[in-house]
Amino acid sequence: MIEITKLEKAFGKNQVLKGVDLHVKESGICAILGPNGSGKTTIIKSILGMVIPDGGNIEVGGEKIKGNWLYRNQIGYLPQIARFPENLTVAEVIKMVKDIRNEPADEQPLIERFGMKPFLNSRLSNLSGGTRQKVNLVLCFMFNAKYIILDEPTAGLDPIALISLKELINEERINGKVILLTTHIMDLVEELADEIIFLLEGKIFFRGTLEDMQEMTGEVKLERSIAKILMKNSEEHKEMESLPN
Amino acid sequence: MIKIFKYSFFDLIRSRWSLIYFLFFAVTAGSLLYLSNDVGRAVVSLMNIIIILCPLIATMFGVMYYYNSREFIELLLAQPIRRESILLGQYFGLTISLTLSFVLGLGIPFLFYGILGSIALTNFVVLLLAGSLLTFTFVALAFVIAVKNENKIKGFSLAIFVWLFLAVLYDGLFLLSLFIFEDYPLDKFSLIMTTLNPIDLSRILIMLQLDVSALLGYTGAVFNKFFGTSIGFIVSLSCGLFWVIIPVLSMVRLAKRKDF
Numbered sequence: 001m002i003e004i005t006k007l008e009k010a011f012g013k014n015q016v017l018k019g020v021d022l023h024v025k026e027s028g029i030c031a032i033l034g035p036n037g038s039g040k041t042t043i044i045k046s047i048l049g050m051v052i053p054d055g056g057n058i059e060v061g062g063e064k065i066k067g068n069w070l071y072r073n074q075i076g077y078l079p080q081i082a083r084f085p086e087n088l089t090v091a092e093v094i095k096m097v098k099d100i101r102n103e104p105a106d107e108q109p110l111i112e113r114f115g116m117k118p119f120l121n122s123r124l125s126n127l128s129g130g131t132r133q134k135v136n137l138v139l140c141f142m143f144n145a146k147y148i149i150l151d152e153p154t155a156g157l158d159p160i161a162l163i164s165l166k167e168l169i170n171e172e173r174i175n176g177k178v179i180l181l182t183t184h185i186m187d188l189v190e191e192l193a194d195e196i197i198f199l200l201e202g203k204i205f206f207r208g209t210l211e212d213m214q215e216m217t218g219e220v221k222l223e224r225s226i227a228k229i230l231m232k233n234s235e236e237h238k239e240m241e242s243l244p245n
Numbered sequence: 246m247i248k249i250f251k252y253s254f255f256d257l258i259r260s261r262w263s264l265i266y267f268l269f270f271a272v273t274a275g276s277l278l279y280l281s282n283d284v285g286r287a288v289v290s291l292m293n294i295i296i297i298l299c300p301l302i303a304t305m306f307g308v309m310y311y312y313n314s315r316e317f318i319e320l321l322l323a324q325p326i327r328r329e330s331i332l333l334g335q336y337f338g339l340t341i342s343l344t345l346s347f348v349l350g351l352g353i354p355f356l357f358y359g360i361l362g363s364i365a366l367t368n369f370v371v372l373l374l375a376g377s378l379l380t381f382t383f384v385a386l387a388f389v390i391a392v393k394n395e396n397k398i399k400g401f402s403l404a405i406f407v408w409l410f411l412a413v414l415y416d417g418l419f420l421l422s423l424f425i426f427e428d429y430p431l432d433k434f435s436l437i438m439t440t441l442n443p444i445d446l447s448r449i450l451i452m453l454q455l456d457v458s459a460l461l462g463y464t465g466a467v468f469n470k471f472f473g474t475s476i477g478f479i480v481s482l483s484c485g486l487f488w489v490i491i492p493v494l495s496m497v498r499l500a501k502r503k504d505f
Contacts, residue, residue, distance in 0.1 A: 011504070050322045050505040070325050077323035083316035085256035096252045100324050139320070149323075 001026055002047060002147065002178065007056035009042055016042045018202035019056070029169065029179040031189045034199030035230060040182040041080070043199075044151055047180075048077055060147065073101060076145035080152045082132040086125035090116065090135055093124065097139050107142040113164050114138065130156040141168060148172060149180045154188060166191065186223040198226070200233060249321065249334025250341075257310075257342040266302060266343065270350025278358050284365040285455070288372050291351065292451045295372065296444050299379040300408055303343060307387025308404045310339050312397050319505050332388070332500045336493065340384045344377045351376075371454040375447035378485045382443045383408065385492035392499045415442050423463065432467050439464045440481075443488040450481045 004022040008015075016039045024030050032040050045051040047058060049065055049072065057064065063071045084093050098105045111117055114134040119127060124135070133156045140148065150169075154162055169192055172179060183189060189196065189210075196213055198206040206213065206229070210222065217225040257263060273294060277287040314335060321331045351373060360369050387404050394400035419438055423431055439445045449465045453474050468477050 045505065048323045050319060052502065052504060069327055072323060073325035075323065077320070079316065079319050079323070081316045083314075084320075085253060085314065085317060087256045087259040088252065092252070092255070096248070097320075097324065099248050099252075100321070100326055136320075 001059075001061060002180070003057075003059040004043070004047070005057045007043070007046060007058065008054045009039075009046065009051060010054055016202055017046075017053075020199075020202070020204055022197065022204065024178055024180065025195070027173070027176045027178055028194035029173055029181060029192050030195045030197060031193035032180065032182045032197045032199060033189065033226065034205075038199040039202050040199060041151060044149055044180065044182065047149065048072065048075065073103060073143075074146045076140045076143055076148045078136055078140040078148075078150045078153050080155065082129070082136040082156075084124040084132070084135070087123055089121050089123055090127070091120045093135065094138060094142070098142075101143060103143060105142040106144070107138055110138045110141055110168075113168065114161055128156075130158055130161065133157055134161060137165065137168075141172070145177075147178045147180070151182050152184070153181065154183060154185055186221070186226065190222050196222075198229070200229070205229065246327075246330035246334045246337075249326075249331055250337045253314075253335045253338030254342055257338055258345070262306070263342055263346050267346040267350040270347055271353055274351045275354040278354055284355070284358065284360065284363055285368065288365065288368050288451075289455065292372060292375075292448065295376045296379065296448050297412055299347065299376045300383040300412060300444060303340075303380045303383035304387045304404045304408045306339060306343060307384040308391050308401055310335070311388055311391035312400065315505075322505055328500050329497050332392075332496060333493075336384060336388055336496065340381050343380050343384070347376055347380065348373055368451075368455055371451055374482075375450050375485075378489060379443060379447050381489040382485075382492060385489060385496055388496045389492055389499060392496060392503060411442055411444050415445070419464075432471065435464050435467050436471060439468060440484045443485060446481050446485045446488065450478065450485060453478045453481065 002022070002024040004020060007017050007020040007022075009017040016037075020039070020043060022043070032043065034040050042051055046053050047060065047065070049069065057066075059065065060071045061074055065071055088096070094107055098107075111120070114137060116131075116134055116138060119131055119135075124132065127135070137153070140150070153165060153169075157165065166188070169179060169181075173192075173194075181189075181193065193210065195209060196207065197204055198213075206216070208216075213222065213225050214220060217228045219225040219228055274287070274291060277290050278284070281287050281290070318331060318335070322328065351369075355369055360366055386407060390404045390407065391400045394403060419435070423435065426434075439449065445464060449468050452465050453469065456474065468481065471477070472480050
């Protein structure tokens with residue numbers, strides 16, 4: 001269970017999160033959506049302790065995360081950009097992360113699933129962006145972590161890898177994992193998400209299932225629903241600005 | 246920390262730059278020994294190279310390495326490990342691989358020259374010590390600057406400026422101030438000014454060991470007069486160590502509060 005209360009964060013003058021309350025259920029896939037700069041990554045990084053919140057509270061599995069670091073052994077994280085020490089090989093990086101986590105890992109099935117065998121002994125500087133992302137995927141899923149956080153998981157993946165990833169995510173859901181996901185690819189959300197959280201200007205604008213969203217906006221496609229919300233929002237802004245004081 | 250150190254050290258020692266850095270020192274030391282045919286002279290010439298070059302390379306590599314491993318640091322931050330351990334592990338990985346290139350690069354030619362049996366052995370060891378201290382100091386300064394500045398260009402320029410200031414401008418400004426205030430007693434002032442610059446400290450450290458009074462310069466002479474050779478050596482060494490400890494501590498402090 002991930003419990004976020006009144007989370008606030010500003011970067012300089014830019015107030016990114018304005019009191020976010022979020023409760024993520026015991027299992028299932030939760031998609032965090034929102035336009036660029038709405039604070040998706042900031043929420044994720046706050047959960048991981050990379051960003052230090054200005055206010056509010058975060059609990060992961062009943063533990064407060066402030067000043068704590070051990071809770072992160074329950075989390076598998078897939079960052080947006082994949083970069084590694086350039087002169088290490090893939091096998092060495094996998095070994096390194098295993099070494100750091102100090103817990104059993106099952107990387108072989110993942111290596112086979114993503115066809116990484118031929119790359120195990122090549123240096124990371126020689127790999128393409130998509131292949132690096134696959135290394136990232138292996139690192140993220142190889143531990144039996146209860147919480148899996150995916151920040152734009154599809155970046156740079158080819159269609160075959162994408163299908164494997166979707167299968168993998170579904171399997172993990174069946175295994176009772178809690179999966180947090182951010183993405184701009186709405187098909188992925190429609191296919192996978194049990195719950196949608198829509199962020200707008202640092203606040204949660206909407207939360208519910210796909211059906212709730214369709215009901216609210218009257219659109220069938222998620223892409224259109226989101227576009228509708230955003231357009232409506234910007235119109236309201238314009239009206240607010242044009243009102244005489 | 247040890248684990249991070251281990252892997253970042255392996256990563257760096259395999260990079261082309263470590264080899265180039267090593268070869269540079271090996272070739273320079275070898276040719277200086279060959280040309281001068283005198284260990285003492287070679288040490289003095291090398292000192293002049295080291296006190297400029299070690300800080301420069303440490304600064305450049307420090308900034309570059311931090312910016313290059315930013316995304317990797319993010320990945321590590323998501324693991325159950327302390328923030329300090331990540332940064333300290335990377336810091337020691339870089340400094341120790343640089344120091345190793347430097348020590349081996351100088352050491353091998355001098356070993357072949359028969360430094361082990363020579364009376365100049367301690368002089369040579371002090372030279373290595375000074376260069377290593379400078380590497381530790383300037384990598385830490387570079388990390389502090391890079392942690393503070395998200396903008397790479399700004400971080401780079403600032404780091405190069407710090408190097409330029411301490412290596413070149415500082416002495417000029419110092420001499421200028423001595424010249425302007427020559428009517429006043431300036432011994433204490435110049436002592437304090439010297440301890441505030443790690444490059445000056447290393448130079449004095451080597452000079453006091455070599456006992457070449459002609460090369461001591463004004464600050465070195467004051468240092469020598471004030472403390473005497475042996476205490477002067479201890480004082481400059483401990484000031485040099487402070488120049489490692491303080492930047493490393495502030496790096497850790499900055500990293501604890503930073504948003505990645």
